[in-house]
Amino acid sequence: MLKVQEIRELIKLVDQSSIDEFVYENEGSKIKMKKTGSVTVSTVQPVVQAAPAAVQPAPVQAAAPQAPVVQEVKQEAPKAEQAADTENLHKITSPMVGTFYASPSPDADPYVSAGSKVSKDSIVCIVEAMKLFNEIEAEVNGEIVEVLAKNGQLVEYGQPLFLVKPE
Structure with a gap:
């Protein structure tokens, strides 16, 4: 059977890793750890459209609110250079x-x-x-x-x- 400190180390390693589920079996004992959620980092920018001063803006329908636009920023050029170098x-x-x-x-x-x-x-x-x-x-x-x-x-x-x- 694992000691409490060993279980804590396992929890810390699983928490810091990218795995979502971990199962350990030994001598009839079984420990199962599962992460509940994942974090995704992205940039969120609301869509804003400016209307010219002389033009009246169109009425906005209240039933359909405008959703924010999710944009992921990718840097392709440095990756291509690194790939060629490596x-x-x-x-x-x-x-x-x-x-x-x-x-x-x-x-x-x-x-x-x-x-x-x-x-x-x-x-x-x-x-x-x-x-x-x-x-x-x-x-x-x-x-x-x-x-x-x-x-x-x-x-x-x-x-x-x-x-x-x-x-």
């Missing part, structure tokens, strides 16, 4: 949901930073999940171009952590 780069991704740590301890230097040379078996970070610290290896020989995660950040399964220029 096409030839290898992404080191998180193999699990957990907390990203760039160094073996809080007072130690990070394993790698931008410009660091790595080999396939080089440890680049730690992902902590349920009090287990998992060392993540580079998987490729090359040079770290960019560190995509911040120290202490919650990371998702498959989330890119590093960009590596293969040799």
Whole structure:
């Protein structure tokens, strides 16, 4: 059976992640967590039409109020540039949901930073999940171009952590 502190950690991880439902079964015990709502961020702007001073505005029907217009702002150009830049780069991704740590301890230097040379078996970070610290290896020989995660950040399964220029 899980301890109360372990259950609290699970709740916190599920709450901070993008998953909507989590089920854990062990030795006849079952824990099921489900999120009730999701948050969508968008810009809402009411539609306002200004009438010229010489023209009388048309009467507005009270039965059909005008709904606000939802506009999502997308920045396509920077994404296209980033896609072209990252096409030839290898992404080191998180193999699990957990907390990203760039160094073996809080007072130690990070394993790698931008410009660091790595080999396939080089440890680049730690992902902590349920009090287990998992060392993540580079998987490729090359040079770290960019560190995509911040120290202490919650990371998702498959989330890119590093960009590596293969040799």
